[in-house]
Amino acid sequence: MKAEIISIGTELLLGEITDTNxxxxxxxxxxxxxxxxxxxxxxxxxxxxxDTLRQAWxxxxxxxATGGLGPTQDDITREAIAELLDEEITxxxxxxxxxxxxxxxxxxxxxxxNIKQAGVIPxxxxxxxxxxxxxxxxxxxxxxxxITMPGPPREMQSMWTNELLPKLQQRMQGTVxxxxxxxxxxxxxxxxxxxxxxxxxxxxxxxxxxxxxxxIHLRITAKASAMSEAQELIAQREGEIRAxxxxxAWGVDSDSLxxxxxxxxxxxxxxxxxxxxxxxxxxxxxxxxxxxxSDYFRGGxxxxxxxxxxxxxxxVQLFSxxxxxxxxxxxxxxxxxxxxxxxxxxxxxxxxxxxxxVEGKPIGTIFIGIDDGQRKQSFARDYxxxxxxxxxxxxxxxxFELRRILL
Amino acid sequence: MKAEIISIGTELLLGEITDTNxxxxxxxxxxxxxxxxxxxxxxxxxxxxxDTLRQAWxxxxxxxATGGLGPTQDDITREAIAELLDEEITxxxxxxxxxxxxxxxxxxxxxxxNIKQAGVIPxxxxxxxxxxxxxxxxxxxxxxxxITMPGPPREMQSMWTNELLPKLQQRMQGTVxxxxxxxxxxxxxxxxxxxxxxxxxxxxxxxxxxxxxxxIHLRITAKASAMSEAQELIAQREGEIRAxxxxxAWGVDSDSLxxxxxxxxxxxxxxxxxxxxxxxxxxxxxxxxxxxxSDYFRGGxxxxxxxxxxxxxxxVQLFSxxxxxxxxxxxxxxxxxxxxxxxxxxxxxxxxxxxxxVEGKPIGTIFIGIDDGQRKQSFARDYxxxxxxxxxxxxxxxxFELRRILL
Numbered sequence: 001m002k003a004e005i006i007s008i009g010t011e012l013l014l015g016e017i018t019d020t021n022x023x024x025x026x027x028x029x030x031x032x033x034x035x036x037x038x039x040x041x042x043x044x045x046x047x048x049x050x051d052t053l054r055q056a057w058x059x060x061x062x063x064x065a066t067g068g069l070g071p072t073q074d075d076i077t078r079e080a081i082a083e084l085l086d087e088e089i090t091x092x093x094x095x096x097x098x099x100x101x102x103x104x105x106x107x108x109x110x111x112x113x114n115i116k117q118a119g120v121i122p123x124x125x126x127x128x129x130x131x132x133x134x135x136x137x138x139x140x141x142x143x144x145x146x147i148t149m150p151g152p153p154r155e156m157q158s159m160w161t162n163e164l165l166p167k168l169q170q171r172m173q174g175t176v177x178x179x180x181x182x183x184x185x186x187x188x189x190x191x192x193x194x195x196x197x198x199x200x201x202x203x204x205x206x207x208x209x210x211x212x213x214x215x216i217h218l219r220i221t222a223k224a225s226a227m228s229e230a231q232e233l234i235a236q237r238e239g240e241i242r243a244x245x246x247x248x249a250w251g252v253d254s255d256s257l258x259x260x261x262x263x264x265x266x267x268x269x270x271x272x273x274x275x276x277x278x279x280x281x282x283x284x285x286x287x288x289x290x291x292x293x294s295d296y297f298r299g300g301x302x303x304x305x306x307x308x309x310x311x312x313x314x315x316v317q318l319f320s321x322x323x324x325x326x327x328x329x330x331x332x333x334x335x336x337x338x339x340x341x342x343x344x345x346x347x348x349x350x351x352x353x354x355x356x357x358v359e360g361k362p363i364g365t366i367f368i369g370i371d372d373g374q375r376k377q378s379f380a381r382d383y384x385x386x387x388x389x390x391x392x393x394x395x396x397x398x399x400f401e402l403r404r405i406l407l
Numbered sequence: 408m409k410a411e412i413i414s415i416g417t418e419l420l421l422g423e424i425t426d427t428n429x430x431x432x433x434x435x436x437x438x439x440x441x442x443x444x445x446x447x448x449x450x451x452x453x454x455x456x457x458d459t460l461r462q463a464w465x466x467x468x469x470x471x472a473t474g475g476l477g478p479t480q481d482d483i484t485r486e487a488i489a490e491l492l493d494e495e496i497t498x499x500x501x502x503x504x505x506x507x508x509x510x511x512x513x514x515x516x517x518x519x520x521n522i523k524q525a526g527v528i529p530x531x532x533x534x535x536x537x538x539x540x541x542x543x544x545x546x547x548x549x550x551x552x553x554i555t556m557p558g559p560p561r562e563m564q565s566m567w568t569n570e571l572l573p574k575l576q577q578r579m580q581g582t583v584x585x586x587x588x589x590x591x592x593x594x595x596x597x598x599x600x601x602x603x604x605x606x607x608x609x610x611x612x613x614x615x616x617x618x619x620x621x622x623i624h625l626r627i628t629a630k631a632s633a634m635s636e637a638q639e640l641i642a643q644r645e646g647e648i649r650a651x652x653x654x655x656a657w658g659v660d661s662d663s664l665x666x667x668x669x670x671x672x673x674x675x676x677x678x679x680x681x682x683x684x685x686x687x688x689x690x691x692x693x694x695x696x697x698x699x700x701s702d703y704f705r706g707g708x709x710x711x712x713x714x715x716x717x718x719x720x721x722x723v724q725l726f727s728x729x730x731x732x733x734x735x736x737x738x739x740x741x742x743x744x745x746x747x748x749x750x751x752x753x754x755x756x757x758x759x760x761x762x763x764x765v766e767g768k769p770i771g772t773i774f775i776g777i778d779d780g781q782r783k784q785s786f787a788r789d790y791x792x793x794x795x796x797x798x799x800x801x802x803x804x805x806x807f808e809l810r811r812i813l814l
Contacts, residue, residue, distance in 0.1 A: 011617055013443040014586070015434025016626070018427055022448070027422025036420045037455060041429070041446035044615075048444055055462075072600040073607050074615055106771075106791055111597035131793070152618070208423055273715070280695025281688030284709045288687025291762040291794055299715030301708065302691045307749040308680075308706030342714040355698040387698055 001172070003034040004060035006052055008067035008077055009151055010043035021066045021156055028160065030221060032168050033175045034062055044068060049080040053146075057084060061144060062168070067151030069134035071113040077148055078119050078137075085141065087121040095126065099133055127163050131155045138167065145171070177223050178230035182241060183255060184248040185215035185400045192216045195244050205237045214257060214396050215250075250403060257399035258290050264406040265296040265345075272402075273343035274300040275312070275333040277324060277350045278358075283395045298341040312336055323359040325350050327378035330369030338371050345405075346371045349398050354387045366394040368401055377405070408579065410441040411467035413459055415474035415484055416558055417450035428473045428563055435567070437628070439575050440582030441469055451475060456487040460553075464491060468551055469575070474558030476541035478520040484555055485526050485544075492548065494528040502533065506540055534570050538562045545574065552578070584630050585637040589648060590662060591655040592622035592807045599623045602651050612644045621664060621803050622657075657810060664806035665697050671813040672703040672752075679809075680750035681707040682719070682740040684731060684757045685765075690802045705748040719743055730766040732757050734785035737776030745778050752812075753778045756805050761794045773801040775808055784812070 005026065007019045022039045029036050037060065042052045049068070056063045068077030082089045095118035103110035117134050120126055127136035127149075134150040136159050147164055149156045184192060189211045193200065196218065199207045205222035218241060222233035242249050251260055265272055274284050284300035287293055303309045309316055314336045322328040333348025348369035352358045358365075366381040379401050383393040412433065414426045429446045436443050444467065449459045456475070463470045475484030489496050502525035510517035524541050527533055534543035534556075541557040543566050554571055556563045591599060596618045600607065603625065606614045612629035625648060629640035649656050658667055672679055681691050691707035694700055710716045716723055721743045729735040740755025755776035759765045765772075773788040786808050790800040 013433055015430045018430040023422045023425040026420055039448035071597045111601055113597045281691030281707055284688030285692045294711050298712050299710045300688055303706045304701050305705050311747050340718050
């Protein structure tokens, strides 16, 4: 079946935001056996939006639209679809009640304009949005499926995963397409590509590589007539790839390094504390993004100055001897975090994030220290990129080493 | 004049890469006074590509296509344009010679397939590509301009900046389009919309609102025959909007709250320190994303446990009296950060980020404390959303209040 994506919003045509929704949805459609033929982007202009929808309605079986469902005057996706299908919009009073309760909960007066978001046409089934006020629509008419979702990526992705993907899966029977993502760290994309090169040209399962902030991801996709068959194809290829990539492979699908570490710490009944300098709290922030992290994360220290280091009873003598950016300092930071915050394991993270060199060490130099009470270890890394990228890579690297030690 | 962008490549329809070229080009077109009406993405399929080009040729004055100019069989942009315009492709022997020299320079045998990239039609002027082998085309026919550029972003951007932007600038005289973004915090999008509602329907300047993580942005766009006139139109509308939004407006264009705070602290010669609980270091992380923040940021404390709080000499008695999530605790955290890290200003941030309530206070309850040595203040906030959103909003709110106090 032919699919088409329509991204709606003048901000896309002004280049103010990049359309990541389309790439996300495009990567999902093969799982449904849908062939994506076109992606169209159109602004908040009713005539042009109706023209674009009409063209899609003529040439595609499944149309997925994102954006233009907000409460403001320039959000006109609902109006354009009503015009396309020649249907009337009426206000769903149950939805208005839901909105009123939501605003009441946050002690805000509901603006009149939000009522617009409760509009619905006869062919549309309302798809709830647990992460915002804009509901989606599911429309089936004339052998076509037209779906609308809100533009903010997290609202869209949550609605897609929880509501629309299962709904579409029911419609697309006969072929099972299954994917699994294997996550690696510590290898470049070109190296991963070379290592798994024979599998990249295979047709079932297919294999594709993606460079992400937390390393290189490999997506294995299998097509079969039954789920068990697809699972078997994937399991076999995954085994072959893992044998090649060895312990660079750290997780699958929705795994994150911070959630894996959380699981390991919880299983072993261990606690963690951190001391950072130039990463400025990013390590602690990522660790505490995991719900329930307060059970194993004691706390963190961020020291930018000698006074701050002294306040943590950190041995400032070490600095004059080894410098702020050194393996010895990273280890001592780990020990300080461990002792000061009464944790089982301390992680220290120091490095050069820019804008200038530090102690003659170039931007991108990173030292990770880990003290688990039995052994102090340090790891030296060297990362390309700007300030934010170096911070992110340093933290990913620290989490990766922490995972190895916990295993 | 109406413009349209066409992105070509099956990898875009498979979601393997995100189309950043379109966003880049979209952000460039207003500088030329071109109105971008559509972006279309199509795969390496000649029939669908010709259909897409024909539609663009019918509805737009300037068409900019990227991708599909490589040497392989699936690169068919040249062939599709020849079909659209009913012209013949011939091989340009000068270009073939240039390719041969290039490959010789790199001591590689030129693959036969590269000859394809020397193809040209009578209407097309060849645009050289200093960063690759695929040349672009500039076509002027029937009062339309059709441009093709290679897909790899660095080749495309270099060709655009050095060759095509100046060439288009010569053609598009007489109109200047200028935009300015005004950033606000503390109001919902619907409220902002209601407040500025008379301006939303104006045609010059136009006004649009966008919900972002750091608040609601308002974009003012003016069209004029001279730059000074466009600037004046924007300045007047900006003044009117600022009068309505009052001190909710905190910055413009590329301003961030953390960079504004950095500038204010530097100007006043003041230093800052933080103590966080449930935001887990996000505040310190955002502050230290600013290059040069080590000049004014002393450090940060992150306390998840009583032991950690005690280690910072934080008065744990306060907890039993007021609870971990209270205005008194937020203020005391600010004072601890200030004293312990020897800073001029301390910020304390506590709240409930989930997964469960704390002390009977619901997820989303936030208290911000600020101690500048003269006065201790606290601010209570209540935010919707999941763990990451609550963390982000709490931090944005803390930065916003800190800015107010610094002003």
